[in-house]
Amino acid sequence: MRFVFKTSYQQDMGLFRDGVQRNWYIALLVALLVLPLLVPSYLIDISLVFIYGLCGISLMVLAGYTGLVSLGHAAFLGIGAYAHVYFTQDLGLPWVISVILAALVTAGAGVLVGLPALRMTGVYLTIATLAFALIIQEVLTHWDKVTGGLKGKPVAKAVIFGISFGGSAAFYFLCLVLLIGGLWLTQNLLRAPTGRAWVAIRDSEIAAQSMGVNLAAYKTIAFAYSAALMGVAGALFAHKVGYLAPDIFTVLLSIQFLLMVVVGGLGSLHGALYGAVFVAMLPVLISGARDSVPGWFGQVFGLFGARAGDVVAGAVDRFVKQPALEPGIFGLILALFILFEPLGIYGRWQKIKLYFSLFPLYKHATFKRQKSYMRSERLR
Amino acid sequence: MAVGCIYGLVALGFVLIYKATELVNFAQGDLLMLGAFCCYMFVVWYHWGYWTALLAAIAIVALFGAVLDWTVLRRVIGQPQFAVVMLTIGLGAMFRSFASITWGSEIYTLPTPFSARSTRIGGVTVSHEYVSIIVGTVVLCAVLYVLFTHTRVGVAMQAASQNQLAAYYMGIPVKRVFSLIWAISAGVATVAGVLLAPVSLIDVNIGFIGLKAFAAAVLGGFGSIPGALAGGVTIGVIELLSGAYLPQGFKDVAAYVVLLLVLAIRPQGMFGAVGRKKV
Numbered sequence: 001m002r003f004v005f006k007t008s009y010q011q012d013m014g015l016f017r018d019g020v021q022r023n024w025y026i027a028l029l030v031a032l033l034v035l036p037l038l039v040p041s042y043l044i045d046i047s048l049v050f051i052y053g054l055c056g057i058s059l060m061v062l063a064g065y066t067g068l069v070s071l072g073h074a075a076f077l078g079i080g081a082y083a084h085v086y087f088t089q090d091l092g093l094p095w096v097i098s099v100i101l102a103a104l105v106t107a108g109a110g111v112l113v114g115l116p117a118l119r120m121t122g123v124y125l126t127i128a129t130l131a132f133a134l135i136i137q138e139v140l141t142h143w144d145k146v147t148g149g150l151k152g153k154p155v156a157k158a159v160i161f162g163i164s165f166g167g168s169a170a171f172y173f174l175c176l177v178l179l180i181g182g183l184w185l186t187q188n189l190l191r192a193p194t195g196r197a198w199v200a201i202r203d204s205e206i207a208a209q210s211m212g213v214n215l216a217a218y219k220t221i222a223f224a225y226s227a228a229l230m231g232v233a234g235a236l237f238a239h240k241v242g243y244l245a246p247d248i249f250t251v252l253l254s255i256q257f258l259l260m261v262v263v264g265g266l267g268s269l270h271g272a273l274y275g276a277v278f279v280a281m282l283p284v285l286i287s288g289a290r291d292s293v294p295g296w297f298g299q300v301f302g303l304f305g306a307r308a309g310d311v312v313a314g315a316v317d318r319f320v321k322q323p324a325l326e327p328g329i330f331g332l333i334l335a336l337f338i339l340f341e342p343l344g345i346y347g348r349w350q351k352i353k354l355y356f357s358l359f360p361l362y363k364h365a366t367f368k369r370q371k372s373y374m375r376s377e378r379l380r
Numbered sequence: 381m382a383v384g385c386i387y388g389l390v391a392l393g394f395v396l397i398y399k400a401t402e403l404v405n406f407a408q409g410d411l412l413m414l415g416a417f418c419c420y421m422f423v424v425w426y427h428w429g430y431w432t433a434l435l436a437a438i439a440i441v442a443l444f445g446a447v448l449d450w451t452v453l454r455r456v457i458g459q460p461q462f463a464v465v466m467l468t469i470g471l472g473a474m475f476r477s478f479a480s481i482t483w484g485s486e487i488y489t490l491p492t493p494f495s496a497r498s499t500r501i502g503g504v505t506v507s508h509e510y511v512s513i514i515v516g517t518v519v520l521c522a523v524l525y526v527l528f529t530h531t532r533v534g535v536a537m538q539a540a541s542q543n544q545l546a547a548y549y550m551g552i553p554v555k556r557v558f559s560l561i562w563a564i565s566a567g568v569a570t571v572a573g574v575l576l577a578p579v580s581l582i583d584v585n586i587g588f589i590g591l592k593a594f595a596a597a598v599l600g601g602f603g604s605i606p607g608a609l610a611g612g613v614t615i616g617v618i619e620l621l622s623g624a625y626l627p628q629g630f631k632d633v634a635a636y637v638v639l640l641l642v643l644a645i646r647p648q649g650m651f652g653a654v655g656r657k658k659v
Contacts, residue, residue: 069462116644123404123461123602127594128643131636134591138633251591255469262466328477334470338463339455 015187032176036169043168044240049280050175051236054182056260056272058229061186063258064266065195066222067202069126072113072133073257076227078140078249080106080234082147085155085244090146095160103231109136110227114220133254140246152245155238165239175236182229186269189225198222202267252327259334265344274345282333286326343367383579384616385517389572390593391600391608392524393565398602400541400561401457403464407472408569409590414475415441415570416582417483420490430491434574438567445566446559453562454555472587480584490577509578516575520568521609527564528605537561592619595639614638 004018016022036043055077063069083105087098113132120128140147147153157166158174165174189195197218200208209215238244256279264275297316302309341348347367355362393408405411415437422433452471456464528534539547540557548554573586580586596615600607615635623631 063462069465116640120643123465124598124643126462126465127598128640130591131595131639135633135636135640255473258466258469266462325477325481327473328481331470331473331477335452335467335474338467338470339452342459342463 013191015184015191029180036172040169043172045280045284047168047172047175047236048240049276050172050179051233051240052260052276052280053179053273054229054233054236055257056264056276057182057186057269058226058233059257059261060264060266060269060272061189061198061229062222062226063261064268064271065190065202066198066219068219068222069258070129070226071126071251071254071258072129072131072136073226073230074249074251074253075133075136076106076109076230077234077237077253078136078246079109079227080231081238081244081249082140082153082234083231084235085153085238086146089156095158099232099235102235103228106231106234107224107228110223110225110230111220113227114223118216118219130251130254133249133251137246137249140249147246148244150246152243155242155244158239171239178232178236182232183269186229190269194218194221256330259330261344262334263337263344265346265348266342268346270349271344271346274349278345282330283326286329383513383576383619384596384613385513385609386572386576386579386589386612387593387596387615388609388612389517389520389568389575390590391597391612392521392605393568393572394593394597395600395602395605395608396561396565396568398597399605400537401453401558402461403453403457404461404468405565406465406468406590407475408565409587409593410472410475410479411441411445411566411569411587412573412576412590413479413582413584413587414444414573415566416490416573416577416586417479418570419574420488420577420582421483423490424488434571437574438570441570442563442567446563448566449559449562454558457558476584476587483584487581487583489581490574513575513579516571517609520571524564524568524605533557533560592635595635598639599642 006012016025035046039046055073058076059070059073062073080102084098084102087093087101088095093101113129116128141150143149157164158171159165160174163170165171190198197208197213200211200213201215201218205215241248260275260279261272262275263278264273265271294313294316298309298313300309301312337344343350351367354366390408390412393411394405397403397405397408418437418440419433422428422436423430428436448471452467453464456467526534528538536547536552536557537560539550539552540554544554547557573582576586576589580589592615593612596611597608598611599614600609600611615638618634618638619631622634626634
């Protein structure tokens with residue numbers, strides 16, 4: 001096990017833990033920069049991962065660090081996307097200004113939700129954000145003048161300072177730059193008093209209040225910041241999908257975002273990114289499995305005779321071709337993670353790392369959660 | 381009014397579970413859907429009588445609810461509420477997926493003894509379907525009221541919901557009581573689903589009515605059984621009025637707007653208990 005001995009405050013405040021960690025991140029950055037040369041055809045999918053990464057960071061700030069679980073983040077994404085498209089295409093504003101304005105509009109919406117949310121806790125808040133998302137979806141459907149209503153709205157390619165970002169490689173780098181910007185900003189905020197106050201609120205509101213944290217202010221900031229990030233992600237998302245329609249931004253998308261932070265691991269930015277990779281890749285994996293799984297079953301049951309193999313393969317094939325299977329698989333994964341690995345992929349990674357660094361001395365109880373018989377959240 | 385009763389019934393299911401186990405069941409609407417589909421299956425596929433099918437559906441879904449508690453949900457008691465919300469959302473997605481694979485994603489109608497019949501009461505024509513919903517709600521509430529206040533089991537449930545540990549010390553089998561509450565809640569959801577079926581057709585997404593029932597439950601204060609019913613009826617009436625007097629599109633969001641307003645002004649709902657956590 002390696003300890004980092006800090007000898008100056010500068011070192012304690014640094015963005016990275018130590019030189020080794022910094023070098024790893026630089027290596028990752030280099031890998032991402034040369035990636036377009038290696039896999040030119042998958043760049044669009046990877047840029048979706050980056051956009052989801054931004055969404056993940058946004059929800060992680062709110063749910064993972066401030067402890068306010070939102071089921072309405074798809075609505076923020078939608079507001080950001082529609083605002084950006086409206087500003088660039090209907091008002092003809094430059095791209096950069098439009099994105100900033102979209103982020104501000106979404107942040108405003110975030111404050112709007114956050115203000116009533118200050119008085120409620122736990123489930124009430126989740127339900128309130130859910131209600132907000134449903135209202136926004138209805139607004140997007142009926143406000144024809146701005147949103148195009150049910151017909152939807154085509155989105156042009158991004159053009160920044162006269163340079164077109166329509167190509168997949170250019171769009172990839174645009175998403176990458178904004179993701180890194182979002183990560184850097186968030187990481188800095190989390191190391192600053194704001195972030196500390198958020199974590200304090202998450203762990204105990206009463207204790208935070210007693211220590212002089214202004215609950216209302218910090219909760220509102222959390223909502224506004226999270227929504228603003230979502231707005232930027234929404235602008236990119238609009239370019240990614242190329243055509244906006246209200247039925248993209250449903251509750252199911254919000255649930256996917258929550259799936260992202262839960263599967264990745266609540267309370268870590270790493271987790272948000274792992275979750276983004278997971279959620280963006282899952283449909284690809286599922287469709288791959290759709291093609292190959294019936295064959296495997298056919299081979300296994302083919303041992304009992306060729307006819308049995310064919311019958312089973314056909315049945316499995318019909319089963320996996322059901323379109324409704326996918327949300328079910330999402331639900332199953334969500335349930336399994338909550339039950340067996342509440343810390344998510346990042347938590348599992350930490351455990352594995354600790355196991356090897358402590359090798360013969362690893363204690364199973366290190367990560368064991370204390371079981372409480374009844375912890376009432378009714379009274380706060 | 382009648383739809384409001386349905387909201388009230390689903391909200392009742394939420395409240396029962398929340399009161400007893402502090403879990404918020406986001407899958408309640410999907411239990412309703414399972415119940416409606418079960419009943420449909422017995423009536424149309426196997427040609428059972430309506431009442432037999434109803435009882436069978438209630439029994440099956442209630443059993444399913446108990447098994448669900450026994451196998452899955454018992455593990456998350458005492459964990460942050462967030463975990464429970466996510467878990468039940470996941471379960472709900474699985475149920476929907478299961479229903480659409482088993483019964484198909486078409487839209488069905490459930491034939492009932494009340495279909496297409498109506499009575500004139502004092503100049504107003506009332507169809508039997510709506511009467512059946514209101515009567516069903518009232519009967520169910522009466523049964524639940526008697527169960528909770530006048531039987532040993534009911535008193536045990538109340539005890540368990542007030543303080544699990546103390547109830548356990550008093551010799552109440554808390555785990556079994558919880559399973560029972562889940563069973564009752566799932567049964568109530570089934571009744572709501574079957575009553576709703578003739579009014580709004582059965583399909584896989586019928587469970588989204590649960591979202592509006594949430595509004596009802598919150599309006600009533602989430603921990604209060606009469607509150608849930610009152611909230612449900614209120615939401616139903618508000619929807620009706622906004623559909624009649626406001627521009628198109630407002631009907632669907634009215635419930636949520638009211639919900640947000642109530643939460644902003646009185647976060648505990650109309651009948652909720654106010655209190656602060658003692659440290």
